[in-house]
Amino acid sequence: MELASGGDLFSKIRKMGKLKEPAARRYFQQLVSAIHFCHQNGVSHRDIKPHNLLLDGKGNLKISDFGLSALKNEGVNGGFLLQTACGTPAFTAPEVMSRRGYDGSKADAWSCGVILFFLLSASLPFDDSNLAVMYRKIHKGEYQLPSCLPKSVKSIINQLLDPNPNKRMSIEALMKHPWFLKKFELPTKSSVFGSDYKEYCKFDKSAAGGINAFDLISLSSGLDLSGLFEVKHARDRRFTSSETVERVMERVREVGGRLGYRVEEGKVGGAIGLGKGRVGLVFEVWEIVEKLLVVEVKVVERGGVEFEDLHWGELKEGLGDVVLQWNDDAM
Template sequence: MEQPPSPPPRTILGKYQLTRFLGRGNFAKVYQAHSLLDGATVAVKAIDKSKTVDAAMEPRIVREIDAMRRLQHHPNILKIHEVLATKTKIYLIVDFAGGGDLCSKPPRRGRLPESLARRYFAQLVSALRFCHRHGVAHRDLKPQNLLLDAGGDLKVSDFGLSALPEHLQDGLLHTACGTPAYTAPEILRRVGYDGSKADAWSCGVILYVLLAGHLPFDDSNIPAMCRRISRRDFQFPPWISRAARSLIYQLLDPNPKTRIKLENVFDNAWFKNKNSARVNAEESVFESDLYNKCCDGYKLGMNAFDIISMSSGLDLRGLFETTSDKGRRWEKRFTSDKSVEAVEAKVKEVGLNLGFRVEVGKNGAIGLGKGKVALVVEVFEIVPQLLLVAVKVVDGGVEFEDLHWDDWRIGLQDVVLSWHHNHDNLVTLSH
């Protein structure tokens, strides 16, 4: 299909100038754009709420944003920088992957040399292990969703079918989704499945495609293809090495209980070569406790997705709220130009002075209790020198507002830049 002509230069909310049409995704038009703030090249996914966001597409948009929000600190996962929203449009600002996807990578006789396939596959596995440690299963892995940046590094994208921890039932997933040729047999059988094991199967198909130049299970008759998948009915071309065959065979195990786990892939003989030291060094960054603690998101910068529902003019709450948001009884938010430490110290001071018990959670949130009233205060850095502070009453909201709120408002005034009153027509936050 012929691509439409590039749009005339136009800007999005004074921040990004569209320069080239890139294509259409599952629920968005995608453009290359130029940042008017720092000159960076980015990709913009433009979603028309009135035409695109219906009951079927809404969960996919929510999943993609939530998953990318949780996973954005891994170098091989496409980073989402910011969300811009108006009453009719939602713009997702993401990394620009100038190298296209793995399908567009010029092959040698329809396949990649093992050294290059190993590099891409190592980056894919590293990214997915990071996803799984944070409770996210991708569920739609295929070369079209694996992008390359200008430096030739892989970026996992398109989390619209991903599963988050809250989607588990009895520890398993139950939704059948994905692209049949890359989908694990347990999903095709429509039984409960482990998302990380299903992703491992898809990785086996991808590695086969990179090395062979074609699919292992390829049949225009979908039921016949599903039968071949369940029987592990495929053949290796002669040029694939014995070590690579062994790894693919272990990944394409129809029994998820005996299928190799992605966390064990780097111990496979195929990676025991001169590049293994570099691969292991890269992996060690994501193994460290410090990195995993940082990636919980606290104090790394609050995302627009966390606070976009603040704008009543946008009416985006149904799209971006989580279950916990919908259950919130009472909440006040304010911005501050003080340091995180200063705001936290002030919250504790006010709480103690007003007779509240004070506890600090593992993620830095401050819990306070007095009688039947319980509240949580969270401090987020929006951009440097600008904080968002959320005061959430989880129990006794009416009592807190009637008896305590005025004292809290007066006590916090030294660190408050402004209280939020939900009158904005635009929510736009950067990291």
């Protein structure tokens, strides 16, 4: 897990007071981008509040506490609408508390509106010691915007805090708003190999000058000692080949490209990455003896996505002309 050394956003605002517009926009952009990513993958957070927004050592915002989150298929009768009343009252959309079916993404949009209000004023739009009074204000959308806020910000907050979810600004629409887009940097696609190539490749052949006995032992399924030091992913594969390293890598590039993967070269020889969406494959080629290669295929999965058997089948079929045997063929 990551260390959020910067603490939570609630404590930061309570200590420093309201943020200037550029700083507030930066945090808000990171929040909305992350929530949009969740929604794209069918997840509604349902408990967005500054206590759950953590900061790392560089001041980047991280969303935490997905304990109340829900998937689309957890809605009413397996549909899109959710029913469970949950969250923190001051940050929760009115339709969530009404115990009727609601759209989780629209509920998250409301909470984002409360967060934007909090960032720029160090106060909450709906805050009352009497919970019944607070609920009434939330359902009616009764709040007072600070006069010092720019008109563009007031417009966004008013559209996000619309009690009618059908009229409320969506996260998609918000991300197209000129105020939101100012100095907004789209996140770049992460490399298949990750920030540290050796995270997925144990050996650096360019430094070792080839494979040695200890490497060979770790590659052997019958004498695999790696379990003493790491946990291998159950979806990883391995195959042997009598082709050259160059020929195998060439075929991986060709097949990967044909199947719609993004092709990346490793930082050391004998490694290629294939990426598609949030799943990546790292191919490492090892020359055991002349005309005998072992190719390890390591799966890099992000966001809970699994590499399905169908995709393995496509790759196995495409690489068939350079494969002697896959490690699971005899299973």
